[in-house]
Amino acid sequence: MDGSDCCCAICLHDMEADDVKLRAMPCSHIFHQNCIFKWLRRSATCPLCRHQLPTEEAAADDEEEVQQQLQRIRFESERLDRWINLVDELLQTRS
Numbered sequence: 001m002d003g004s005d006c007c008c009a010i011c012l013h014d015m016e017a018d019d020v021k022l023r024a025m026p027c028s029h030i031f032h033q034n035c036i037f038k039w040l041r042r043s044a045t046c047p048l049c050r051h052q053l054p055t056e057e058a059a060a061d062d063e064e065e066v067q068q069q070l071q072r073i074r075f076e077s078e079r080l081d082r083w084i085n086l087v088d089e090l091l092q093t094r095s
């Protein structure tokens with residue numbers, strides 16, 4: 001285990017507790033499961049290297065698209081849950 005693996009970059013606590021699940025991002029950075037999912041609900045990037053996870057979001061480059069996005073906001077949490085499920089499959093489980 002090298003220095004970068006010693007603690008979770010989100011909460012800065014160590015990752016040695018037996019009862020805490022760890023997850024590895026596609027970029028291979030490892031975080032507490034709870035921490036990374038909380039983080040990913042706000043930002044779809046790795047907190048360490050900004051590796052971008054795939055999202056369903058389309059670029060809003062005209063007014064009609066912006067209006068549609070506003071309408072979609074009320075579905076946002078539902079979509080987020082679906083996206084988190086997708087991310088759940090992307091992230092490897094570390095024990």
Ligand SMILES: [Zn+2]
Binds near residue numbers: 009
């Ligand atoms: Zn953490």
Ligand SMILES: [Zn+2]
Binds near residue numbers: 025046048049050
């Ligand atoms: Zn990373």
